[in-house]
Amino acid sequence: MSWFSKTFSSSIGRKLLVAVTGLFLCSFLVVHLVGNLQLFKGDGGASFNIYSHFMATNPLIRTMEIVLVLGFGFHIYEALVLTRRNKSVRPVAYAYNRPQDNSNWSSRNMGLLGTVILVFLIIHLYNFFWRARFGEPNMIPIEGTDYDDLYSVVVQSFHLWWYVLIYVLGQIALGYHLYHGFSSAFHTLGLNHKKYTPAIQKFGAFFSIVVPAGFASMPLYFFIKDVVLS
Amino acid sequence: MAGNNPNSKPMNLTLRVWRQKNSQAAGTLETYQVKDISPEMSFLEMMDVLNEDLLRSGVDPIAFDHDCREGICGMCSLYINGRAHGPERGTTTCQLHMRKFSDGDTITIEPWRAGPFPILKDLCVDRSALDRIQQAGGYISVNTGGVPDANEIPIPKPIADKAFDAATCIQCGACVAACKNGSAMLFTSAKVSQLAMLPQGQVERKTRVENMVAQMDKEGFGACTNIGSCAAECPVGISLENIAMLNREYIGASFTSENV
Incomplete structure (x- = not known):
């Protein structure tokens, strides 16, 4: 085996891949969140539709889309390989175990949280991404050009209570996943020092609340504004 | 009384x-x-x-x-x-x-x-897997010859303290027992970082971490997911920081050691 494949098939090498792809996916979350904030603009969806058209057609974004799929793929695959290996280490479970006394829940349930996020992601992709790319939404003219009216697809979805619920639950799972994952990734990369580790941990906690809360605010906003208050 | x-x-x-x-x-x-x-x-x-x-x-x-x-x-x-x-x-x-x-x-x-x-038998388990990890690289080269003078090699006090903290590991295996993943990384990291921090440990530094991690994987221990139950249950308080150092040492050694 070459030194390279030996490194990345070792326990630490695989952890490293999960960490690097995890941080990359965090950067995607930021871009996705900032872009989607245009839903709140109150211009009937004009800027959101122009933005989604740009995201669907710009060659750089399309290339990054492939990198993103690879990022998700590696993150999930490596985590699965590690989880299977880790589960096999203890063939006989403890009859009585109290892990809650020595560690927090999210850190022990990253696989469960990740699976919830994956289920959410599949629903989410089917509903928006798939429709935007391969479906035929209504066209809407903005400043003389016709755009796919993705804004209406989004807003109408967020008028369904069960859809809003799926979104909020997905974001809660994401929050807990990030709460452990963000600072843990730096630890796995070996970046641990008394000078900056406390800051990473604080920022990780902040990130794990603000990003999911930002995403969850979108379905909640449209549901409360258009359904609850009307 | x-x-x-x-x-x-x-x-x-x-x-x-x-x-x-x-x-x-x-x-x-x-x-x-x-x-x-x-x-x-x-x-x-x-x-x-x-x-x-x-x-x-x-x-x-x-x-x-x-x-x-x-x-x-x-x-x-x-x-x-x-x-x-x-x-x-x-x-x-x-x-x-x-x-x-x-x-x-x-x-x-x-x-x-x-x-x-x-x-x-009953409550006794065979922990020699930890010995084999130690044997894979947890040692240093020492010159034979005259007895060296005390404090001949300068080591900054904070580094000496950290290395000593790592050296307090008594190899009981509680870290593995408490870990959801059955990982021996707290043990291995204590042994690796103790020697990596000291000047005496530099000769084998890269080969040591490569061999000890390879042995740890070969023994069938799990991979760390930074849960922290190992450090919380460690009777001598080995810090989780050592695992970050192990990761750092391993990644560095993988890309820079002479072992192809």
Whole structure:
């Protein structure tokens, strides 16, 4: 085996891949969140539709889309390989175990949280991404050009209570996943020092609340504004 | 003295203990009663009392590991009420006292559970997998010849302190036992970082971490997911920072060592 494949098939090498792809996916979350904030603009969806058209057609974004799929793929695959290996280490479970006394829940349930996020992601992709790319939404003219009216697809979805619920639950799972994952990734990369580790941990906690809360605010906003208050 | 302490009332306890004849046999949890246990006994002394009772009634006594009974040798183990070395933090089982329990309690006692720690008998497990990780690289090159002067090699005090903290690992295996993933990374990281921090450890630095991690994986231990239960249960308080250092050392060595 070459030194390279030996490194990345070792326990630490695989952890490293999960960490690097995890941080990359965090950067995607930021871009996705900032872009989607245009839903709140109150211009009937004009800027959101122009933005989604740009995201669907710009060659750089399309290339990054492939990198993103690879990022998700590696993150999930490596985590699965590690989880299977880790589960096999203890063939006989403890009859009585109290892990809650020595560690927090999210850190022990990253696989469960990740699976919830994956289920959410599949629903989410089917509903928006798939429709935007391969479906035929209504066209809407903005400043003389016709755009796919993705804004209406989004807003109408967020008028369904069960859809809003799926979104909020997905974001809660994401929050807990990030709460452990963000600072843990730096630890796995070996970046641990008394000078900056406390800051990473604080920022990780902040990130794990603000990003999911930002995403969850979108379905909640449209549901409360258009359904609850009307 | 014992009689004057209001907390020193003798206790009666129910024990659920893992019994297993040998590494091949199937084991079960057996229930035993112990009476008149002094709260000032250590947990292992309570086990001694139980074993004497068992011997008197013609039952095979329970095998469990112990040696110094001073908390320094790393020989005692036991997963007590769902925790490695019992409910108290920073304590080995021999230093756990019965005053931490109450009269009438049921206590579940299991061996360390991990594939690389096969059960030999009852509560004794074979921890030589940790020895093999140590042998794979946990050593340094030393010149033979004259005795060197003391403090000949300057080592900054904070580094010496950190290396010493890592060196306090007693190789008891509680980290593996407590870890959801059965990972031995806290152990391996303590050994690796102790030597990586010191000038004496530089000669083998890169090869050491590569070989010790390879051995750790070969023994079948799990991969760390930074849960932190290992450090929380470690009787000598080995810090999780050592695992970050192990990751750093391993990644660095993988890309820069001479071992292709």
